[in-house]
Amino acid sequence: MTQYKKISDSTGDLFHDLWKKFNNKIFLDSINLIKKRIKINKFHNEQFKNKVVLDVGCGSGRWCVLAKQLGAKKVIGVDSSKKNVRYNNKKFKNIKFVYGDNTNLKIENNFSDITISQGVIHHTIDVFKSLSELIRVTKKNGKILLLVYGEHGFRWSLIKRLRPICQLIGKKKLIKSMEKSKFTSNTIKNFVDDLFVPIQVQLDLNHLQEYLKTKKVKKIKIWSKNKTFDHEQDINSYLVEFNKLKKIFTNLENKFYRNLSLKIINSYISDLKLCLSSKITSRNKRFIVIGQGNHRLEITK
Ligand SMILES: C[S@@+](CC[C@H](N)C(=O)[O-])C[C@H]1O[C@@H](n2cnc3c(N)ncnc32)[C@H](O)[C@@H]1O
Numbered sequence: 001m002t003q004y005k006k007i008s009d010s011t012g013d014l015f016h017d018l019w020k021k022f023n024n025k026i027f028l029d030s031i032n033l034i035k036k037r038i039k040i041n042k043f044h045n046e047q048f049k050n051k052v053v054l055d056v057g058c059g060s061g062r063w064c065v066l067a068k069q070l071g072a073k074k075v076i077g078v079d080s081s082k083k084n085v086r087y088n089n090k091k092f093k094n095i096k097f098v099y100g101d102n103t104n105l106k107i108e109n110n111f112s113d114i115t116i117s118q119g120v121i122h123h124t125i126d127v128f129k130s131l132s133e134l135i136r137v138t139k140k141n142g143k144i145l146l147l148v149y150g151e152h153g154f155r156w157s158l159i160k161r162l163r164p165i166c167q168l169i170g171k172k173k174l175i176k177s178m179e180k181s182k183f184t185s186n187t188i189k190n191f192v193d194d195l196f197v198p199i200q201v202q203l204d205l206n207h208l209q210e211y212l213k214t215k216k217v218k219k220i221k222i223w224s225k226n227k228t229f230d231h232e233q234d235i236n237s238y239l240v241e242f243n244k245l246k247k248i249f250t251n252l253e254n255k256f257y258r259n260l261s262l263k264i265i266n267s268y269i270s271d272l273k274l275c276l277s278s279k280i281t282s283r284n285k286r287f288i289v290i291g292q293g294n295h296r297l298e299i300t301k
Pocket of ligand 1: 008011012013015016056057058059060061062063078079080081084100101102103117118119120123124
């Protein structure tokens with residue numbers, strides 16, 4: 001087994017274990033959230049009609065289900081978790097889910113009218129290889145809907161400081177602590193993803209655009225950074241998130257790991273409060289606290 005397979009498989013299984021705990025309401029809510037995002041960014045529902053849609057790193061299959069609802073002719077979801085693929089194939093009979101690694105897709109050139117890959121390539125061993133695969137499998141003039149983590153921001157910096165400590169504490173203990181704090185399954189999913197996913201990289205928007213230009217794509221449209229309908233929309237929600245992290249680590253038995261992580265989190269909370277109460281423009285506040293935020297790109301090949 002190559003190293004690519006090993007990391008992509010374990011990443012896939014980490015996500016599958018988190019998703020299988022979701023109930024139907026969370027799943028449907030997450031579809032409604034995407035609907036809001038595509039509407040605000042004027043990606044009209046009709047664009048899915050009679051199209052071949054490929055969702056690479058499809059996870060729970062929410063984008064696939066939406067594409068089917070909006071009239072796509074054929075929808076294929078690819079994921080690196082065999083368990084996930086099996087689970088989705090049982091759940092959604094009108095969509096085909098296949099096992100695969102996005103750095104080496106077993107899909108022909110110019111296959112899909114719309115290729116979706118949301119929150120996936122930044123978890124792979126070679127981000128740009130994954131991106132070039134998405135371009136390869138998309139038809140000329142077809143669209144690629146991409147989400148990739150952006151550079152900077154307090155949250156990623158804090159997460160990166162906590163990740164090695166989390167490795168030593170272990171996933172089980174941290175999940176137990178989150179359950180003790182009665183966090184929702186969505187919150188647990190987000191923290192476990194951030195704190196334990198094997199590969200997690202953030203990309204600079206200019207670098208991403210420069211790469212896409214070398215691939216001679218026709219157009220790059222950047223979706224709204226302000227109306228994201230998530231924590232990035234409101235800078236104050238970062239304080240809520242950091243306090244949730246504080247709660248998780250307060251519950252830990254090991255005194256050293258507990259104290260170290262709390263010291264780190266508290267320093268971020270105090271930096272955050274300093275920024276929130278400062279007189280700098282809200283644009284600059286966002287730039288410091290949120291950083292570039294998630295890049296949601298609509299790429300025309
Ligand atoms: C953050 S989730 C996003 C799921 C989905 N795109 C969504 O927006 O709901 C990342 C997904 O990518 C899958 N994944 C991770 N590495 C992969 C790889 N190398 N190839 C294919 N899928 C991968 C994981 O199994 C997981 O389902």
